[in-house]
Amino acid sequence: MESFTSAQAYLERHFSSGKTYSLERIRSLLSDLKSPHLAVPTIHVGGTAGKGSTSFLIASILEHAGYRVGLYTSPHLISITERITIDRTPITESAFVAILESIKSAIPQGATYFEIITAMTFAYFAREHVDVAIVEVGVGGKLDCTNVVDPRVSVITNVGLDHTEILGETIEDISRDKREIIKPKKPVISGVTQPQIRDLIIEKAASVDAPLFLAGRDFHIKNLTIGRPIVFDYVSPEKTLSNLELSLLGRHQVVNAAVAITAVFQSGFIVTADAIRKALSTASYPGRMEVMGNIIIDGAHNPMKIQALSNALTDHFPGVQFETLFAVKGDKNAFDMVRTLAPFVSHWYLTTLEALTDWGKGQMLPVNALEKTIKEADPGKPVSVVEKPEEFLQNPPPPTLITGSLYLVGAVEKWISGSRT
Incomplete structure (x- = not known):
């Protein structure tokens, strides 16, 4: 090697x-x-x-x-x-x-x-x-x-x-x-x-x-x-x-x-x-209700974790709605995730990225399919598509929430840190 x-x-x-x-x-x-x-x-x-x-x-x-x-x-x-x-x-x-x-x-x-x-x-x-x-x-x-x-x-x-x-x-x-x-x-x-x-x-x-x-x-x-x-x-x-x-x-x-x-x-x-x-x-765990200025980053990626995130937003940021960058893996229950998170979202920004799991499968849900899910689970909310997460991150509208996938959070953390690992 x-x-x-x-x-x-x-x-x-x-x-x-x-x-x-x-x-x-x-x-x-x-x-x-x-x-x-x-x-x-x-x-x-x-x-x-x-x-x-x-x-x-x-x-x-x-x-x-x-x-x-x-x-x-x-x-x-x-x-x-x-x-x-x-x-x-x-x-x-x-x-x-x-x-x-x-x-x-x-x-x-x-x-x-x-x-x-x-x-x-x-x-x-x-x-x-x-x-x-x-x-x-x-x-x-x-x-x-x-x-x-x-x-x-x-x-x-x-x-x-x-x-x-x-x-x-x-x-x-x-x-x-x-x-x-x-x-x-x-x-x-x-x-x-x-x-x-x-x-x-x-x-x-x-x-x-x-x-x-x-x-x-x-x-x-x-x-x-x-x-x-x-x-x-x-x-x-x-x-x-x-x-x-x-x-x-x-x-x-x-x-x-x-x-x-x-x-x-x-x-x-x-x-x-x-x-x-x-x-x-002194506990600090990257990508889990991580606050960076006006940005909250959380790797919640299934309905149970999205519910925990929603509860945390209610506790710590009552009444706040977020401009939300969102991506989900194709094998997750996106509908329930969107429906639970919807009260905390003012505008959905959808993106995707290549992702392999440890099991060799699980590509991200295509943006068009995710957009359809959002229109069903949270009708009436504005939805925008950003081709790459970094496009959104160059000028994120505050207050910002980034969630839905640990792979998305990883891409965001990498961009923010300037890492090229």
């Missing part, structure tokens, strides 16, 4: 591999690499929405407590190196190339893009002797290639309809898939509130004797004050933390923070209240 560019090209050739979902390939690969995924204590984080933010918050708390923390998330915004970090520092391009080269001979026929990057991550964290790895599920749970870890704690943030072509058409099907990250006798933490989904998680946890901690039952958010920062109390039978300040915006992030705190407490790592306070008060 001669360069970072050639390493990226190698991975991209595996986008269309592995149409059959199973754990056989990743298990074989990791076995040949002497099981690096078992060399480091792990916290495994799944869910439909909030798993990235929760993973980030868990990592931040442990880092502030003095641990060397590996964090594996997906997708990235600008560079693939963002997916693999230690103490919030992305893997260098040279280290990325070296790790890929070191495992290349063991990569089996048909291995997927995501399987290869996951194996690289485990190999890198083992090589760098991290104290703990926070591993975010890619899609689902049962057959996601991260589901080979032996976690200290499993987390299921919440469950909604997404990736139905892989996970099933109903919320119950998706819940059954996601709950498979629950492991025997290992604590599981969840922010799920829907009774029927809770019951499925309770059932699975009981069947494998896994201690279960549910938001609103076993730990609570009290005295919530919406502002910048958000202030709240975390309350559980074992611990009360009063007047916590959270710099992330949106009450959904408070739930994520409470789940993260509980996961850390159940992980066995020693963490002080001061470490938790510092982690929450």
